[in-house]
Structure formats: C-alpha cells, structure tokens
Amino acid sequence: MIESDDPPDPAPPPIGKELTLADLYAVADAHLREVDDGEPLDPLTRTFIELAVRSSVATLDIEGAKRHMQTALDLGATADQVHEVLMLVSGLGVHTLFETTGHLYALASERQQVPADSVLDTDRHRLWERFVENDPYRQRLEDEIPGFLHALIRISPEAFAAFCEYCAVPWQTKNLRAVTKELIALAVDATPHHRYLPGLKLHLRNAIELGAGRNGIREALQIASHAPPHRGVR
Structure with a gap:
C-alpha cells in the first residue's frame, strides 16, 4: 500500500444525495x-484538455471535438499526440467496471459461481504478478477503488488482462507528458455530466506528484466545468 500525507477529504454527500461539481472542487x-x-x-x-472533455463518452460533443482536434494540429501537435488523448479518454469508460464489478463479485460469491479463495490460482497469480505486483499506479487504483482488481481477476481473468492492456496503451506510447495525461484524466472526471470522484482523486494526486501546480489544475477543472451536455449522436 502507498502511504499518503494528503489532507483528509471533505465529507462526501450522504448516499442518495447528488454529488455536485462543488463537492468535487472542494476535494481538489x-x-x-x-x-x-x-x-x-x-x-x-489547454486544447488537449478541451478535446478530452468533449470526446468523453459522458459528453460526446463531436463538433467540438473536431474543432479542438484541428486547433491542436494547428498549434503543432502530431496526429499521434491527438490520438493518444482520444485513447486515454476512451479508457476512462472503464468506470462502468469500477463501480459494478465488486457488487457482481459479492453476489456471485454468495452463489458460489466465482472462486472465493483468498489465494489466486496459478494462472490468475501470474496475471497479478504481470500487471499489478510491482506497479505503484495500479496499487493506487486499488486504494481509490478498493477490491476492484481482486474482484475483476476472479470473475474474469480475460477481462482483467484486457483491461490492464488497453488502459496501458496511452502510457506506453508516450506521445504526451505524463502530467498532461493526468490533467486530461482529472478534467474528464470533473465534467458536469460525469462527476467521478474516485478518478478525480486518483489523477489529482498523480498530477501533483508529477509537478502540476495549483494554477494548471484549476484551469483544467475550469475547462471541465464548461463541457457541454450530452445531446446525443446522430
């Protein structure tokens, strides 16, 4: 486990009460x-972040995304850099898995439909060693979404491997600075129609450790707050 000296977060709203942008910004x-x-x-x-919040599945402002892709290229970005933004944002759709896998695992365990042993079998153990054992990023993910990785590998080792491999792509291609990708990710998690606090906290901590300052982080959050509503895609 990674020790943290971060200040305690403000108390979240009670279960059932809407999590607002103000709640997210108070944590930030x-x-x-x-x-x-x-x-x-x-x-x-700024343009990369504008592109990210518009291409996010929670927004899908296609015309806005096209406009910011063009601006990025006009500012000297390469197609590889722009595509890395899109790959990163597409991976954030795994929040569906984050928020449901643990619940399914608990239900399936009650029915003895998934392995409930504390010790992983040989194949699962090899996958865990490959993707998680010495990876501080995934250990931090486990801090913010406790039990997710353990549940996923027990329900479906194939999905576990696919999740780890897909989400790693924009970090392996390295067309953008790591701090830029963390700012992109935290902005997407703070858009009006997503408001995903576990991801915001994860990427905020990472961005700070990578050298992001208060001004840059607040600008990213401001961009996120202006993301348009999802109007559907024709």
Whole structure:
C-alpha cells in the first residue's frame, strides 16, 4: 500500500444525495492547499484538455471535438499526440467496471459461481504478478477503488488482462507528458455530466506528484466545468 500525507477529504454527500461539481472542487482545493501556484497551462495543453472533455463518452460533443482536434494540429501537435488523448479518454469508460464489478463479485460469491479463495490460482497469480505486483499506479487504483482488481481477476481473468492492456496503451506510447495525461484524466472526471470522484482523486494526486501546480489544475477543472451536455449522436 502507498502511504499518503494528503489532507483528509471533505465529507462526501450522504448516499442518495447528488454529488455536485462543488463537492468535487472542494476535494481538489483540499489537496491543493500546500501546492505551489506553478505555471498556467500552455495553449496546446489547454486544447488537449478541451478535446478530452468533449470526446468523453459522458459528453460526446463531436463538433467540438473536431474543432479542438484541428486547433491542436494547428498549434503543432502530431496526429499521434491527438490520438493518444482520444485513447486515454476512451479508457476512462472503464468506470462502468469500477463501480459494478465488486457488487457482481459479492453476489456471485454468495452463489458460489466465482472462486472465493483468498489465494489466486496459478494462472490468475501470474496475471497479478504481470500487471499489478510491482506497479505503484495500479496499487493506487486499488486504494481509490478498493477490491476492484481482486474482484475483476476472479470473475474474469480475460477481462482483467484486457483491461490492464488497453488502459496501458496511452502510457506506453508516450506521445504526451505524463502530467498532461493526468490533467486530461482529472478534467474528464470533473465534467458536469460525469462527476467521478474516485478518478478525480486518483489523477489529482498523480498530477501533483508529477509537478502540476495549483494554477494548471484549476484551469483544467475550469475547462471541465464548461463541457457541454450530452445531446446525443446522430
């Protein structure tokens, strides 16, 4: 487990009460108290974040995404960099798995439909060693969404491997700086029609550790707050 010196988060709204953008920003502000101001976002990074929040599955503003892709290319981005933004954002759709897999595992365990042993079988253990054992990023994921990886590997080792491999693609191609990708991810998690607090906290902590300053993080959140509503795709 990774030790954290982060300040305690503000109390979340009670179960059943809407999680608002103000709630997310209160958590962000708590983490930013001891963070230096840093530099503002450069125009290309702002454009990447604008593209990300519009291409997110929670928004799918296709015309807006096309406009920001063109702007990014005009500012000197390569097609590989733009595609890395899109790959990263597409991977954030795994929040469906994050929020449902543990519940399914608990139900299936009651019916003895999945292995409930604390010790993984040989094949699952090899997968765990390959993807999680020495990976601090996935250990931090386990901190924010406790039990998800354990449940997923027991329900479906194939889905576990596919999840790990797909989500790793934009980190392996390395066309963008890691801190830029963390700012993109936290912005997508803070859009009006997504508001995904576990992801916001994960990517916020990572961005701070990678050197993002208060100004850049707040700009990313401001961009996210202006993401248009999902109007459907024809």
